[in-house]
Amino acid sequence: xxxxxxxxxxxxxMCIAVGLSLTTPEPVGGHGTQHNxxxxxxxxxxxxxSDRILILGWMFGLASVGLFVTxxxxxxxxxxxxxxxxxxxxxxxxxxxxAGVVTMMAYADRMAVRxxxxxxxxxxxxxxxxxLFGMWIAPLVFVAAYVIGFRRxxxxxxxxxxxxxxxxxxxxxxxxxxxTDSSLT
Numbered sequence: 032x033x034x035x036x037x038x039x040x041x042x043x044x045m046c047i048a049v050g051l052s053l054t055t056p057e058p059v060g061g062h063g064t065q066h067n068x069x070x071x072x073x074x075x076x077x078x079x080x081s082d083r084i085l086i087l088g089w090m091f092g093l094a095s096v097g098l099f100v101t102x103x104x105x106x107x108x109x110x111x112x113x114x115x116x117x118x119x120x121x122x123x124x125x126x127x128x129x130a131g132v133v134t135m136m137a138y139a140d141r142m143a144v145r146x147x148x149x150x151x152x153x154x155x156x157x158x159x160x161x162x163l164f165g166m167w168i169a170p171l172v173f174v175a176a177y178v179i180g181f182r183r184x185x186x187x188x189x190x191x192x193x194x195x196x197x198x199x200x201x202x203x204x205x206x207x208x209x210x211t212d213s214s215l216t
Contacts, residue, residue, distance in 0.1 A: 041098035089137040125172035132165030
């Protein structure tokens with residue numbers, strides 16, 4: 032499957048998740064209520080969101096991860112697709128790690144909403160910890176992939192030589208055009 036179709040697939044999945052969430056009926060008392068002691072503040076709703084909304088939010092998060100990973104692979108040359116499995120390993124691990132963090136974040140938030148008890152992971156609620164630390168660490172796999180494979184996948188030596196040739200030709204044309212223009216004045 033080529034990248035354009037994969038991007039279209041992820042965008043359609045995101046649209047479907049948003050569309051389905053917009054057609055989900057709102058629970059009674061689903062909005063925030065006036066806070067007991069701080070009048071300028073609202074308290075959370077006593078009615079938890081439906082499972083459908085939580086699942087659609089999770090699906091939207093996974094589709095976003097799929098779109099991000101697909102977009103990160105756009106600059107990779109296609110010539111060496113079969114020759115270097117390390118690329119698939121690094122981007123696959125990165126995608127699974129990213130999707131796992133989104134899943135754990137959604138799961139922790141769902142458990143907190145359903146039970147009414149907030150579980151802590153470190154100093155923060157579990158969902159917040161997954162978002163802060165997991166979403167920060169997951170992209171580092173992609174950074175490592177780019178650092179390790181830049182010369183092989185992004186800008187291989189033959190592409191760099193072609194680029195340098197184009198720059199030399201462009202400079203040659205600029206120099207000759209500049210000499211022609213200066214001789215006219």
